[in-house]
Amino acid sequence: MQNIKLLITARKSGLFTHMEYNFRQIERKWQEHWVKTGAYKVSNNSSKPKCYVLDMFPYPSGAGLHVGHPLGYIASDIYARFKRLKGFNVLHPMGYDAFGLPAEQYALETGQHPAVTTEANINSFRSQLDNIGFCFDWDREFRTSDPSYYKWTQYIFLQLFNAWYNRHANKAEPVETLVRIFEADGNAHHECPGDRQIRFNADEWNQFSYERQQEILMEYRLAYLAYAEVNWCPALGTVLANDEVVNGVSERGGHPVIKKKMRQWFLRITEYADRLLEGLEKVSYSEAMKDMQRNWIGKSQGAEIKFNIAGSLDDIVVYTTRPDTIFGVDFMVIAPEHELVERITTSEQHEAIAAYKEYVQSRSERERMAEVKQITGCFTGAYAVNPFDGRKIPIWTSEYVLAGYGTGAIMAVPCGDQRDFSFAKHFNIPITNILGDAFNGEEANPTKEGKLFNSDFITGVEMKEAMNLVVDKIENLGIGKRQINFRMRDAGFSRQRYWGEPFPILYRNGIPEALPEDQLPLELPHVENYRPGEEGEGPLANVTDWVNLPAAAGTSLRRETNTMPGYAGSSWYFLRYMDPHNDQAFCDRKISDYWGQVDLYIGGTEHAVGHLLYSRMWTKALFDLGFIGFDEPYKKLVNQGMITGSSRLVYRVRGTNQYVSAGLKDKYDTDELHVDVNIVDGVELDTEAFRQWRADYSNAQFILEDGKYICGTLSEKMSKSKFNTVNPDMLVDKFGADTFRMYEMFLGPVEQSKPWETKGIEGVHRFLKKFWRLFMDEQKGLIVKTGEPTADELKTLHKTIRKIEEDTERMSYNTAVSAFMVCVNELTDLKCNKKAVLEQMLVLLTPYAPHVCEELWQAIGNSGSVLDASFPVFEEKYVVESTKEYPVSVNGKLRTTINISLDASTEEVHQIALSNEVIQKWTDGQTIKKIIFVPGKMINVVI
């Protein structure tokens, strides 16, 4: 009795704390130690090879972290720690994408300044991250909303504003070089990317007014102004994100949303389309990711063809990828927004067209593309003339043709295109068959293989050949030309919002000019409210003394009132981490030369096209302009899968406050309700906690099965409204950061989406306790012994080294965790407590469970940190086997296994297999046709 008391006292005093796995104490101790010793500080000067491991930085939302967020961070953290053990100088930073719409929404609702709420969100975010034990170098942290950061975002924007894309040199160049070209040659050799109609010679250029020259230069700049439509909600007086528009009305309030043209900034990313495609060959992204980007860029080869309009001086220019089908054109379709619609509509059709255009105004682009079942359109009354056979072709307008793609007009070939076919059927337009038997009249046949019919001079010609013949003829006739098109459009870069980077632009008498560099950063002014300005302008328009600057009499000087979009700051942030405190440059060139590309970039697929393409484009532009020495930002990209929530459901008997267990619910008429996953153990509801959860459940009655209330389950996106979010803090508190880290990895492959299930975490926790017990006994304390390991122990160790090294390198962390489990199970069975083995195990496990490894590393007598140990070296000699348990099949069906020496010759193996009892039973009386023997793998007897 007395002894027990002593023991308890001793435990409380901390004397014996090292005997049991007290993860709370261990983790706090080492986290503090790492901060104190600057264990994760990274130097820009090192003789070691570099490795740059980056996470897509988070937007600090008010909702806090749920278990889905840290998945990628843990994966990259393990990789960074592994590389450090392998002798690399590893850059592994973290920061915040802190500008964004949600903070502004929140400000509108509550009046709190976005800077204040963002700060609070970041603080809670940070403490949640700190819990998990990441090896980020926090000295390099920044926020995109820091003026010291966005100064450089503005600076880079100005570089883009001051640059144009030289298609001959295939790179961006300063606008001054373009001016010199214009002065000498006009634009004869440099087609205007913004407007192909603009042509002038040197004399004309030199005689243009300043305003005209600036207008023309604008059509060349990489960052330029143009008119584009936004979602305008007159009732709210604001411009809405696509996100905020649902079924044509505003999400908040349900007010109608229409399109409104506004002058906005764009980035001329289309000039980089080809290089963005080619660059994909040089980087290691998943094929799926590359496909998505290729598809987004959407390069297509085709032709532009000009059709005369009957009885009019106007032409209609269409873009087609199938010039070979020119004789199958039965109608034309132009986008409702196309300027030609007004001009060619006949007076009889005028009213119908006006009504149709109004209908289209209310439709989102998404809706227009997605709802193909519902066919809409309107005849303009005008006809085009087929230049080859003179046929008169009706011109329609329909929402399925988008103004922004190609020329905004198509020639419709119903027998070869399903949408055209459906349209023709719907409006009873006669269909010409140019495919012969390949067209059945039931559906279009979009094939590019085969011969053409009913097609004048290309009848009987293979389609692919016909394409060239037609385009040659078009070019000869001067009515069209070959044309490469991209689905990708230039990137809209203006937001009519407050919480973003202000544009470093001044309008002098309406003409934009760059703010002088020494005036950067242009700081976001403080505002009292976040309401939009007039006519959809951003809230900055209300800050009149900020917007309007003193100017000479008769002139005006105004600031830009829009702000930059979310992706501005994230397009180049990976460069800033290299040199985050530099106030002379966004990143010193020597330093970016040292760190170079990001070696491993981890983030979600939701950024597959947006962020990644913009960031790739900025990198290429900065490369072209000589700021950095590489033109692809991310060498290798890994997309972590989404962790879906596993919701729990209860079934309320309709009209009562009675809840029936899942197994019995079919006997009642019930309503399904989401219940907080945190009051459910597995699928068993804690009924008491349920009663206390919300007032309306306080006197809930339950219909149980086997004395338990079993919940239904449903896998869906994690969200607060579904009560299926799980907070990592709670799990770290209950099981420790090491367990949490390993469990997240154990769930399944990093790249794969998977549902979260808290229950399984105990298995990983048990593993760590079991690992701990190889070193520590609760009574005896440290039990690690010296002495030579046995052959079996070395075999287990080296098998594990090989597996962990391979799996960690290819980020197969789930299999690595199970390899650790197998290893600890084996060492436990072998009763191995030898230091020579366990010490190496600590190094292997450190990237996954850094806290417990540091603690044990110290406990077994090391003075330094395990972070600086070097990764164990695998030795083949410890794992060689002399025999193999061969599976032996008869006709491919496994019948037995036989242990055979690996040295045995083919003849010997055949002999052994055929003389085996079981095999004889299955081959009895049959002729052996052949025996397949794959050394080291298997044996198959064929009869």
Next chain:
RNA sequence: GCGGAUGUGGUGAAAUUGGUAGACACGCCAGACUUAGGAUCUGGUGCCGCGAGGCAUGGGGGUUCGAGUCCCUUCAUCCGCACCA
């Protein structure tokens, strides 16, 4: 509509190059120790069948001595689509 991904036990999954399907865990069942157990340990656990054995990787077909893996076809689910980040 376009594009992408995923379908394997009750659950998460493994099988790296076409070669023993279900490793490792969760859960479940039985047992040991214990005043107690949400601790620890041992054994069992794909399905059908008493058994021999048969059947099994969303469904159907094919290639192969051999298919979760390759080919064709089909179904289902999830994600993205340019102003959410």
